[in-house]
Amino acid sequence: xxxxxxxxxxxxxxxxxxxxxxxxxxxxxxxxxxxxxxxxxxxxxxxxxxxxxxxxxxxxxxxxxxxxxxxxxxxxxxxxxxxxxxxxxxxxxxxxxxxxxxxxxxxxxxxxxxxxxxxxxxxxxxxxxxxxxxxxxxxxxxxxxxxxxxxxxxxxxxxxxxxxxxxxxxxxxxxxxxxxxxxxxxxxxxxxxxxxxxxxxxxxxxxxxxxxxxxxxxxxxxxxxxxxxxxxxxxxxxxxxxxxxxxxxxxxxxxxxxxxxxxxxxxxxxxxxxxxxxxxxxxxxxxxxxxxxxxxxxxxxxxxxxxxxxxxxxxxxxxxxxxxxxxxxxxxxxxxxxxxxxxxxxxxxxxxxxxxxxxxxxxxxxxxxxxxxxxxxxxxxxxxxxxxxxxxxxxxxxxxxxxxxxxxxxxxxxxxxxxxxxxxxxxxxxxxxxxxxxxxxxxxxxxxxxxxxxxxxxxxxxx
Amino acid sequence: xxxxxxxxxxxxxxxxxxxxxxxxxxxxxxxxxxxxxxxxxxxxxxxxxxxxxxxxxxxxxxxxxxxxxxxxxxxxxxxxxxxxxxxxxxxxxxxxxxxxxxxxxxxxxxxxxxxxxxxxxxxxxxxxxxxxxxxxxxxxxxxxxxxxxxxxxxxxxxxxxxxxxxxxxxxxxxxxxxxxxxxxxxxxxxxxxxxxxxxxxxxxxxxxxxxx
Numbered sequence: 001x002x003x004x005x006x007x008x009x010x011x012x013x014x015x016x017x018x019x020x021x022x023x024x025x026x027x028x029x030x031x032x033x034x035x036x037x038x039x040x041x042x043x044x045x046x047x048x049x050x051x052x053x054x055x056x057x058x059x060x061x062x063x064x065x066x067x068x069x070x071x072x073x074x075x076x077x078x079x080x081x082x083x084x085x086x087x088x089x090x091x092x093x094x095x096x097x098x099x100x101x102x103x104x105x106x107x108x109x110x111x112x113x114x115x116x117x118x119x120x121x122x123x124x125x126x127x128x129x130x131x132x133x134x135x136x137x138x139x140x141x142x143x144x145x146x147x148x149x150x151x152x153x154x155x156x157x158x159x160x161x162x163x164x165x166x167x168x169x170x171x172x173x174x175x176x177x178x179x180x181x182x183x184x185x186x187x188x189x190x191x192x193x194x195x196x197x198x199x200x201x202x203x204x205x206x207x208x209x210x211x212x213x214x215x216x217x218x219x220x221x222x223x224x225x226x227x228x229x230x231x232x233x234x235x236x237x238x239x240x241x242x243x244x245x246x247x248x249x250x251x252x253x254x255x256x257x258x259x260x261x262x263x264x265x266x267x268x269x270x271x272x273x274x275x276x277x278x279x280x281x282x283x284x285x286x287x288x289x290x291x292x293x294x295x296x297x298x299x300x301x302x303x304x305x306x307x308x309x310x311x312x313x314x315x316x317x318x319x320x321x322x323x324x325x326x327x328x329x330x331x332x333x334x335x336x337x338x339x340x341x342x343x344x345x346x347x348x349x350x351x352x353x354x355x356x357x358x359x360x361x362x363x364x365x366x367x368x369x370x371x372x373x374x375x376x377x378x379x380x381x382x383x384x385x386x387x388x389x390x391x392x393x394x395x396x397x398x399x400x401x402x403x404x405x406x407x408x409x410x411x412x413x414x415x416x417x418x419x420x421x422x423x424x425x426x427x428x429x430x431x432x433x434x435x436x437x438x439x440x441x442x443x444x445x446x447x448x449x450x451x452x453x454x455x456x457x458x459x460x461x462x463x
Numbered sequence: 464x465x466x467x468x469x470x471x472x473x474x475x476x477x478x479x480x481x482x483x484x485x486x487x488x489x490x491x492x493x494x495x496x497x498x499x500x501x502x503x504x505x506x507x508x509x510x511x512x513x514x515x516x517x518x519x520x521x522x523x524x525x526x527x528x529x530x531x532x533x534x535x536x537x538x539x540x541x542x543x544x545x546x547x548x549x550x551x552x553x554x555x556x557x558x559x560x561x562x563x564x565x566x567x568x569x570x571x572x573x574x575x576x577x578x579x580x581x582x583x584x585x586x587x588x589x590x591x592x593x594x595x596x597x598x599x600x601x602x603x604x605x606x607x608x609x610x611x612x613x614x615x616x617x618x619x620x621x622x623x624x625x626x627x628x629x630x631x632x633x634x635x636x637x638x639x640x641x642x643x644x645x646x647x648x649x650x651x652x653x654x655x656x657x658x659x660x661x662x663x664x665x666x667x668x669x670x671x672x673x674x675x
Binding site: 335338 | 519520547548549550551552553555556568569622624625653654655656657
């Protein structure tokens with residue numbers, strides 16, 4: 001079951017902390033009670049024991065079992081005799097007369113007389129805070145037939161030692177832990193859950209390739225901040241890609257329009273002018289009253305004009321899509337190189353494997369790449385010699401076309417795609433031509449050492 | 464005796480013009496006209512004309528395929544390509560398919576008539592616009608080609624690379640290039656294909672040798 005992160009945190013951290021806190025509190029009360037009763041019974045023992053000794057010391061027990069006071073004994077000396085028997089035990093006690101005068105006990109115990117006034121006689125032992133900040137349990141006990149009272153007090157920490165501090169710190173520590181738990185859930189909520197929610201909202205509303213999320217989320221934890229930064233980087237590159245794609249499409253459309261314009265202009269300037277001139281000559285002939293020789297001359301003129309038109313249109317057709325491509329790649333490349341060497345004045349050496357046959361689309365791709373390469377070699381590289389190699393690599397099962405020139409060479413850009421947008425379409429076109437048929441183009445060029453364009457096409461990609 | 468011929472071309476205007484041309488010659492007899500490769504092939508099989516004037520690009524079989532079918536079927540018809548395309552590779556493909564001549568549609572009436580008569584006699588004709596010699600046709604006699612040069616040319620014509628020719632003739636690749644350059648120079652050719660076509664035209668090699 002999928003749960004909200006906040007719910008999960010509450011269940012996993014907040015509730016256990018709260019539970020622990022409560023249990024500790026209950027434990028503390030139980031502990032406190034136990035300590036109280038231990039201290040009470042101890043103190044009671046102490047006062048009763050002291051009182052008993054006191055009673056004994058003021059009289060004698062006779063053989064018949066009766067007790068009679070011994071009037072010869074001094075009160076104080078008797079007490080010293082009885083009490084200073086040298087046993088070290090926790091707690092203090094003192095003896096007071098009924099006026100509250102201390103008759104026995106350590107000198108600093110005089111304040112215990114205040115207890116006499118506060119506490120009812122023979123009442124249960126009381127828990128009190130001492131002036132020194134410690135917790136005491138105090139008990140009062142009257143001595144039989146004497147107007148004397150024994151008061152005893154014991155400090156808890158003296159009696160119970162570290163158990164007291166444990167019982168005191170236990171709820172404090174657990175409470176603190178509980179608070180820390182609650183606080184950490186709050187921190188998580190603020191630094192993780194809320195930023196995550198924000199990010200989620202932002203991403204779901206985001207248009208990929210158009211929007212970029214906010215760069216900073218100051219309240220978020222570092223990991224989320226990094227995640228956001230990574231997302232921003234991705235979104236930025238998506239935007240850049242989208243822009244590039246848009247410019248690319250724009251460029252394609254532009255090229256198409258330019259091509260149309262070029263064809264239109266060529267037809268207009270060439271064949272259209274020829275046909276117009278041809279029609280004018282024919283009209284001239286039909287209307288002229290000239291001599292047969294003059295008519296003959298006009299006829300010959302008309303024929304020549306028409307022939308020029310035919311040649312121009314043939315070149316235009318050859319230029320647009322050479323019909324001889326259907327003869328196969330070897331013939332097509334041979335014809336191309338012969339035409340190009342004639343038109344461009346460059347020596348083209350062919351090394352073609354006669355047995356290579358390619359489907360139409362691959363033939364066209366290889367043909368166009370060669371055409372473009374040789375054009376580039378001459379127009380940009382000022383090459384004098386170009387070598388065109390078409391061979392099969394049987395091991396790699398690929399067809400390889402290589403166009404090597406002895407031109408100036410150039411610095412090959414890293415991203416050929418970028419070139420198109422910058423207006424250099426040649427290399428980018430080659431790349432696209434080959435990738436359409438599943439091939440690859442690699443360009444190797446060195447300044448002053450010429451350029452090699454290499455196309456590789458896996459035979460598996462051919463049908 | 465009149466030369467019987469058929470005309471296969473998918474452009475009606477061109478066909479009409481051609482017929483107009485050819486009808487003016489008294490020794491030409493047009494016995495069939497076809498607008499596509501299939502019907503032309505049937506006509507050729509039935510009529511067995513002396514000469515078949517074939518356009519290269521046609522629906523059905525193209526001209527090159529028709530020439531090949533004629534050769535393979537052993538029909539005594541001579542194929543003469545009559546086309547708008549001046550690509551030398553088309554010329555080579557046609558010749559390999561068995562055509563004995565190649566004339567452009569823009570050729571003069573006299574040229575076409577001459578070509579028909581030559582191929583009908585068993586000769587070989589090549590339009591000068593396709594393999595342009597330095598000189599006007601007829602008068603130009605190329606310098607004689609040496610035996611070695613001829614050998615190199617024939618091997619090159621079979622599609623062997625410079626390296627392979629060198630290996631076969633036990634000479635260096637550089638020598639092969641020198642021979643080829645010398646042949647081009649003598650014939651006035653700009654490349655291998657043109658050298659082959661011109662050497663055919665001047666009778667330096669025969670079609671059979673070249674296509675062997």
